Amino acid sequence: MKYIKGNIENGLTPITSSWMTHLFQNGPLLKDVLHEYGSPANIHHLDSFSENVTVFKEAIEHYEIAYQIYYARKANKCVSLVKRAFELGIGVDTASYKELEQCVQLGGTAKNVVLTSAIKTPNQIKLAIQHEIPIILDNLDEWNLTYKIASELQKKAKVGLRMSGFTVENEKLYSRFGFDIDMLVEDTISILVEEIYKDFIAIEGLHFHLDGYSTTQRGKALSDCLSLAEKLALRNIQIKFIDIGGGITMNYLESKEEWEAFTKNLQHAVLHHLPTGTFSNNGLGYENINGALEGKLNTYPFYNECNGIDFLRNVLDFKDAAGHSNAYKLKKQNIQFRLEPGRSLLNQVGITVAKVVHRKKDAKGQWLVGLDMNMSQMMSSSADFLLDPFVLYNENPSEEVAVYFTGAYCLERDVLLKRKITLPQLPQIDDIVVFVNTAGYMMHFFETEAHLFELSSNLNFTQTEGNPSLENFTKDVEI
Numbered sequence: 487m488k489y490i491k492g493n494i495e496n497g498l499t500p501i502t503s504s505w506m507t508h509l510f511q512n513g514p515l516l517k518d519v520l521h522e523y524g525s526p527a528n529i530h531h532l533d534s535f536s537e538n539v540t541v542f543k544e545a546i547e548h549y550e551i552a553y554q555i556y557y558a559r560k561a562n563k564c565v566s567l568v569k570r571a572f573e574l575g576i577g578v579d580t581a582s583y584k585e586l587e588q589c590v591q592l593g594g595t596a597k598n599v600v601l602t603s604a605i606k607t608p609n610q611i612k613l614a615i616q617h618e619i620p621i622i623l624d625n626l627d628e629w630n631l632t633y634k635i636a637s638e639l640q641k642k643a644k645v646g647l648r649m650s651g652f653t654v655e656n657e658k659l660y661s662r663f664g665f666d667i668d669m670l671v672e673d674t675i676s677i678l679v680e681e682i683y684k685d686f687i688a689i690e691g692l693h694f695h696l697d698g699y700s701t702t703q704r705g706k707a708l709s710d711c712l713s714l715a716e717k718l719a720l721r722n723i724q725i726k727f728i729d730i731g732g733g734i735t736m737n738y739l740e741s742k743e744e745w746e747a748f749t750k751n752l753q754h755a756v757l758h759h760l761p762t763g764t765f766s767n768n769g770l771g772y773e774n775i776n777g778a779l780e781g782k783l784n785t786y787p788f789y790n791e792c793n794g795i796d797f798l799r800n801v802l803d804f805k806d807a808a809g810h811s812n813a814y815k816l817k818k819q820n821i822q823f824r825l826e827p828g829r830s831l832l833n834q835v836g837i838t839v840a841k842v843v844h845r846k847k848d849a850k851g852q853w854l855v856g857l858d859m860n861m862s863q864m865m866s867s868s869a870d871f872l873l874d875p876f877v878l879y880n881e882n883p884s885e886e887v888a889v890y891f892t893g894a895y896c897l898e899r900d901v902l903l904k905r906k907i908t909l910p911q912l913p914q915i916d917d918i919v920v921f922v923n924t925a926g927y928m929m930h931f932f933e934t935e936a937h938l939f940e941l942s943s944n945l946n947f948t949q950t951e952g953n954p955s956l957e958n959f960t961k962d963v964e965i
C-alpha cells in the first residue's frame with residue numbers, strides 16, 4: 487500500500503512525526519489493527535508525550551524557579567498517559583470524581599494531583615481532602631462545602647482560589663469561573679480570614695485558567711496574582727503556589743504560507759459569494775453581511791508561531807510597571823509556579839485511523855466517502871479541524887477527485903472535515919484514512935455512544951527497529 491496526504495496543492499499540511507510516517511508505510515498492518523480492534527482506532531505514542539514533558543521541564547528549569555507541571559487529563563481519556571505523567575515526575579490536573587479517583591488509584595498524591603472541576607460535588611471534595619490533594623475553589627459555596635466536609639473529616643483542606651476578572655490593557659476580562667480579583671480584595675478576603683475557618687481550610691495558592699490564547703493576558707494575570715499574594719501575606723495568608731492553568735498553544739501546521747493563503751482564499755470566497763471549498767459553503771465563522779465580510783475564523787489557531795515553550799517564556803518574562811518579570815517575582819516571593827497544559831503536552835501524541843466503507847456521488851456531483859466512524863470521534867469544539875488527512879491505498883493513482891469524508895451519525899452534518907479534500911484517486915472500500923495529531927481533545931472530548939456505536943478503541947504504539955507488527959500495539963491500561 488502507498489500513502490498520500492490529501493490536498494497536495496492548496497492544502498494545510500500537518501506537522502507529522504517519524505512514528506506516524508512509520509505507520510503510514512505499513513498500511514497492511516494498520517488494516518490488521520482495524521480488523522483486530524475495530525474502526526476507528528486511536529493510536530497513541532507515549533514517548534512523544536514524554537518528549538513534550540522534557541521540553542517543558544527544561545524550559546522552566548532555565549528560570550531556576552520552583553515549579554510543578556500538571557497534565558490536564560480532560561484533554562484525553564487514556565489512563566496510560568496518566569501513568570506516564572506520574573512516571574515522568576509531573577502531576578495531573580483532574581476535573582471530575584472519576585478522573586480524581588483513577589489518579590489516586592494510580593498512586594497520585596498531594597504532591598502531584600490537583601482538583602479543578604467546574605462543579606465540585608461533595609464526593610470529589612471528600613476524596614481530595616482525604617488525600618490532602620489541593621482543591622481549586624471557584625466560589626464561596628464551594629468554600630463553605632469544603633469547610634463542612636473538612637470539619638466532618640476532622641482534616642484540614644488545602645485549597646487554591648481560582649481568580650478571574652483581570653484587567654488587561656484597560657479591559658476587564660469576563661469569565662464565569664472563579665473569584666473576581668477586584669471583589670476578592672474588597673469583600674471576600676475578610677470572610678476567608680475569619681477565625682472559624684483556620685482549623686479546617688488552608689489557602690495555599692492562587693489559580694487562573696483563561697479563555698483564548700493570549701500570552702499578554704496570562705502574563706498580566708500572573709503578575710496580578712503575585713501582587714495579590716503580597717496583599718494576602720499582610721493578612722497572614724501565605725501563598726505557596728500560583729497556577730496559570732492551560733491554554734498553552736500548539737502548532738499543528740507546517741507552513742505559514744499555506745495558512746495565510748487558506749484564510750485569504752476563504753475570506754475572498756465568502757465576500758464574493760464564490761465556492762469556499764467547504765461542505766455547504768460553510769464560511770467557518772466568516773459571513774457576508776450586506777456585501778461586507780463579517781466574523782472571524784471560528785477554529786483553533788492551527789498555525790501558531792508562538793507556541794509551547796515560547797508561549798510559556800512570554801508569560802514568565804512579562805514585566806510589571808516597575809519592570810520586574812513574573813519569573814523574578816516568583817523567585818523573590820518564594821512561590822511555586824504551576825501550570826496545567828493539556829493539549830500542548832499531547833502534541834504529536836496521537837492519530838485517528840478509520841476504514842473506508844462506501845463512496846457515492848451526491849446530487850450536486852460531490853463525492854462523499856463514508857468512513858467507519860462518527861463525527862463525535864474526531865470532533866473539534868470549533869468550526870473545523872483544519873489539517874489535511876492521509877489516505878493509505880492499494881490502487882495506482884488514476885483520476886484526481888475531491889471528496890468529503892462522512893460519518894455514521896444520522897445527521898446531515900456528520901461530515902468529518904468541512905473542507906473538501908483533493909486526492910489523486912477515489913479511495914477504495916477498505917482503504918484507510920488517517921487524521922493526525924488528534925490526541926488533544928479531538929478523540930474523546932465530545933465522543934458519544936449515539937446509535938449504540940461502540941466507543942473507539944485506544945491503543946498505544948511502541949516503535950521498534952525494523953518492521954512493526956500487531957504486537958507493537960497494546961490497549962490502553964484499564965483500571
Ligand SMILES: *Cc1c(COP(=O)(O)O)cnc(C)c1O
Binds near residue numbers: 602828829830
Ligand atoms: C481545560 C483546562 C486546562 C487545559 O487546557 P489546555 O488548553 O488543554 O492546555 C487546564 N486547566 C483548566 C482549569 C482547564 O479547564
